[in-house]
Amino acid sequence: MKLWKNILFFLSVMGPGIITANIDNDASGITTYSVAGARFGYGLLWTLLPTTIALVVIQETIARMGVITGKGLSDLIRENFGVKMAFFMMLGLFVANFGNTVANLAGWAASMEILGFSKFVMVPVGAISIWILVTRGSYRFVEKILLFACLLYFGYVISGFMAKPDWGPVMKNAFIPQMRMQELWNAEYVVLSIAIIGTTITPWMQFYLQSSIAEKGIKKEQYKASRLDVIIGCFITDIVSFFIIVTCGALLFPHGIRINEASEAAIALKPLAGEYAYLVFSVCLANASLLGAIIVPLATAYYVCEAMGWEAGINKTFKEAPQFMWIYTMTIVLASLVILIPGAPLVFLMVLSAVINGLLLPFVLVFALLLVNNRKLMGEYTNSRTYNYISWATIITIIILTSFLVVTTFIPLNG
Amino acid sequence: MPFFGEVFSSEIIKKTVLDPKGEDLGRVRDLVIIKGDPLPKVSALIIERKKKSYYLPWHDLNIFNKKIISSRVYAESLKSYEMIGDDLLILRDILDKQIVDANGAKVVRVNDIKLEGYHNEAVLIAVDVGMRGILRRLGMERGGEDLAKLFKKSLPFNLISWDYLQPLEPKLTEISLTIPRQMLSELHPADIADIISSVSQKDGATFFNNLDIETAAEALSELKPEMQADIISAMDTEKAADIIEEMPPDEAADVLSDLTTERAKEILEHIEKEEAEDIQELLGHEEDTAGGLMTTDFIAYPPDMTVMEATEKFKTDAREAENVYYIYLVDKEEKLRGVASLRELLLAENDCHLADIMETNLKTVAPGEDEMVVAGIISKYNLLALPVVDENGYMHGIITVDDIIDLLLPPEAKKKRRRV
Numbered sequence A: 001m002k003l004w005k006n007i008l009f010f011l012s013v014m015g016p017g018i019i020t021a022n023i024d025n026d027a028s029g030i031t032t033y034s035v036a037g038a039r040f041g042y043g044l045l046w047t048l049l050p051t052t053i054a055l056v057v058i059q060e061t062i063a064r065m066g067v068i069t070g071k072g073l074s075d076l077i078r079e080n081f082g083v084k085m086a087f088f089m090m091l092g093l094f095v096a097n098f099g100n101t102v103a104n105l106a107g108w109a110a111s112m113e114i115l116g117f118s119k120f121v122m123v124p125v126g127a128i129s130i131w132i133l134v135t136r137g138s139y140r141f142v143e144k145i146l147l148f149a150c151l152l153y154f155g156y157v158i159s160g161f162m163a164k165p166d167w168g169p170v171m172k173n174a175f176i177p178q179m180r181m182q183e184l185w186n187a188e189y190v191v192l193s194i195a196i197i198g199t200t201i202t203p204w205m206q207f208y209l210q211s212s213i214a215e216k217g218i219k220k221e222q223y224k225a226s227r228l229d230v231i232i233g234c235f236i237t238d239i240v241s242f243f244i245i246v247t248c249g250a251l252l253f254p255h256g257i258r259i260n261e262a263s264e265a266a267i268a269l270k271p272l273a274g275e276y277a278y279l280v281f282s283v284c285l286a287n288a289s290l291l292g293a294i295i296v297p298l299a300t301a302y303y304v305c306e307a308m309g310w311e312a313g314i315n316k317t318f319k320e321a322p323q324f325m326w327i328y329t330m331t332i333v334l335a336s337l338v339i340l341i342p343g344a345p346l347v348f349l350m351v352l353s354a355v356i357n358g359l360l361l362p363f364v365l366v367f368a369l370l371l372v373n374n375r376k377l378m379g380e381y382t383n384s385r386t387y388n389y390i391s392w393a394t395i396i397t398i399i400i401l402t403s404f405l406v407v408t409t410f411i412p413l414n415g
Numbered sequence B: 001m002p003f004f005g006e007v008f009s010s011e012i013i014k015k016t017v018l019d020p021k022g023e024d025l026g027r028v029r030d031l032v033i034i035k036g037d038p039l040p041k042v043s044a045l046i047i048e049r050k051k052k053s054y055y056l057p058w059h060d061l062n063i064f065n066k067k068i069i070s071s072r073v074y075a076e077s078l079k080s081y082e083m084i085g086d087d088l089l090i091l092r093d094i095l096d097k098q099i100v101d102a103n104g105a106k107v108v109r110v111n112d113i114k115l116e117g118y119h120n121e122a123v124l125i126a127v128d129v130g131m132r133g134i135l136r137r138l139g140m141e142r143g144g145e146d147l148a149k150l151f152k153k154s155l156p157f158n159l160i161s162w163d164y165l166q167p168l169e170p171k172l173t174e175i176s177l178t179i180p181r182q183m184l185s186e187l188h189p190a191d192i193a194d195i196i197s198s199v200s201q202k203d204g205a206t207f208f209n210n211l212d213i214e215t216a217a218e219a220l221s222e223l224k225p226e227m228q229a230d231i232i233s234a235m236d237t238e239k240a241a242d243i244i245e246e247m248p249p250d251e252a253a254d255v256l257s258d259l260t261t262e263r264a265k266e267i268l269e270h271i272e273k274e275e276a277e278d279i280q281e282l283l284g285h286e287e288d289t290a291g292g293l294m295t296t297d298f299i300a301y302p303p304d305m306t307v308m309e310a311t312e313k314f315k316t317d318a319r320e321a322e323n324v325y326y327i328y329l330v331d332k333e334e335k336l337r338g339v340a341s342l343r344e345l346l347l348a349e350n351d352c353h354l355a356d357i358m359e360t361n362l363k364t365v366a367p368g369e370d371e372m373v374v375a376g377i378i379s380k381y382n383l384l385a386l387p388v389v390d391e392n393g394y395m396h397g398i399i400t401v402d403d404i405i406d407l408l409l410p411p412e413a414k415k416k417r418r419r420v
Helices: A002-013 A016-023 A027-040 A045-069 A073-114 A119-136 A139-162 A167-175 A187-200 A203-216 A220-251 A262-273 A275-308 A322-340 A346-372 A375-381 A385-410 B090-094 B131-137 B141-150 B189-198 B201-210 B213-222 B225-234 B237-246 B249-257 B261-269 B273-283 B307-320 B342-347 B371-380 B401-408 B411-419
Strands: B006-008 B016-018 B024-034 B041-049 B052-057 B061-064 B069-071 B098-100 B106-109 B112-118 B121-128 B159-161 B174-176 B326-330 B336-341 B385-389 B395-400
Touching (some): A016 A139, A027 A073, A027 A187, A045 A203, A045 A220, A045 A375, A073 A203, A073 A275, A073 A322, A073 A346, A073 B131, A119 A139, A119 A322, A139 A203, A187 A220, A322 A346, B121 B131, B225 B249, B237 B261, B326 B395, B336 B385
Parallel strands (some): B016 B069, B098 B174
Antiparallel strands (some): B041 B052, B385 B395
16 A cells, blocks of 8 residues: 555655656757767667766755755756856857757658658647647646656557577677777767767756756655656666667668658658657657757746846746747747748758757756755755765866767867 | 945855955855835845855945955854855845746846845845846846937836745745736735835835826725825825825725824815815714715706706716715705615606605614614615715715725634735
């Protein structure tokens, strides 16, 4: 009986962690993993384990802050680091998240096109449905829909098994880096491995996770369940990433097929693995893109409203939280227009957003760590010393790697 | 220490403080706030000198404005200061905090704080919640103005007067407004009255000047008598007369009775003659008697009027009258004969006479009756209004239930009412 009670208790708290981590595998995430699998086979699988650990450490910190303070990350940044930091971060995040939203809607458009629908019909349809969902739905309702949609990610797991990979090399690559010297010097290899971290740990998800925990109103007593929610979410997301790489590594890599887009992976899979793998890849991409197009604009809206002190939340109506709803609405409308207008600078926007994300991430992570160690805010829930060592090590590594990614965007390595 | 004019906290923070010889004493790190009358005031500056904090009391300052801050004391006599104390500090405790409205909904954050000179003290006059405040903090207020000018717009000043904020305490996490977020004009007059009660007299009067006459009249009736008198005295006669004229005669009389005789006379002279006469008559009664409570504004028809005529006439009369639920039947000698409720009037046949439907067994009170007795009768018989009739049977006016509802409420409920 006690077990059942515990499970029910967990189900009531579950949501923010699993959703945030899963939707982390949005259009750009799936693209990165597909490209990595097709280009290097199982060669980059080993990056997933350290990435997962880093993700768990960071997400747990953020979730703990949300539970204990009951405030969003941006609330805390504004109150503790002043208007200057909050404001410039707001500008950066605004542009970066807009780029992410465009990328996600582009992923949605591409997957719809390969499934045989016109993007001129499907982009407005997708945009309007996610707009209605958030503006009309309550937090609980939206959360249920998102959790349900997250189940679709398991399509990748199934396709991974259907690709019938040779499990021996897969497992070996997953736990032991199989680097040869020539690969270490291969710029593409380095950039892709960093990109995997870059798409897994993003600024927007920290803001979304903490705000949604605050909006859900999770209490101190429920913190353990919330932590479980976060950890499960982080593992699921990287298991999904794992199977994307495995599928592409098993089917595309041996044929030397190079791809640049997640939708290209779906097309390339069709002749090799049949109709089913193609369907899974395109439907899952469509699903992931649309989920990303919900969460990323929400992260912007939460951030801006918290920094400015405006009322915010999915539970609120247009009248109660006008700025929140308008930011969400305008981000989706403008991003859809960018997709639909021929000749709009899509690639430029996405590169810009990747660069700004890379620049923002160090600040977000350092702020988060300073805040979580602030006794006035966190009381007895500050980090332990060991946890702080792990966190700082993780953050410093991420900062070095992402700044490297930013630099290589401007000065491409020869490779 | 003389301080005139106004300054924003962001223009003070990090400014250099000079000693009497013009040497660098340190930089402003924060400002200590204490309770003051009518507004909180700055009691000291916290200055930072060689990475240490020092306490510089307000009376040790020589000059304090946005250009120069100088002290009367030298570095040696500064007392060191611990930032962890219970003092209320502008930068640490107020700036950037969330402002929530009376219902707990988030409104905006404190972007800046405006100080103003008042009796040689710097008082906290308002919080800046607009874009201007943010730009000023970023050091870009000028740039913002220029940019706005390009678009032929001006940057608005969004200030919330300190009066609308709940008293502050150290270590607060958010600051509450005393009003809901909706614009003041959308507030119920009773709520406006509550706000007025919590602000200073001068502000109350300015506030009233900004309201339209109708809202002002309604809000004024909800105020406590002393407050009404204060506000009307502070207003110019013309405007005061307009507001008084808009009020029901009984309430107008109450307000005037609390004013000085000359002031009341002055205002009455500006009021339409008929209305003024009604008020004058009411002024003749003691305040806590039936006569003092009553209004002369009621609907009275002759008993031989038909229902059809009465209904027609009612449509015009009801626009003006305060209470329309009872129609009093008064004969040619102004003696009260009976009463018909609005329901009875509407349900009666058109060709009936009012005398046929009227209730003749009615409760009345004498003008000299004590207000508690009046309240007792209204409460006992569940009346909406009670006629005031003298020993000769003349009807002088009516007392409506809302005139005595405050007497009927137990004291706790009255307190609660302020909070809702």
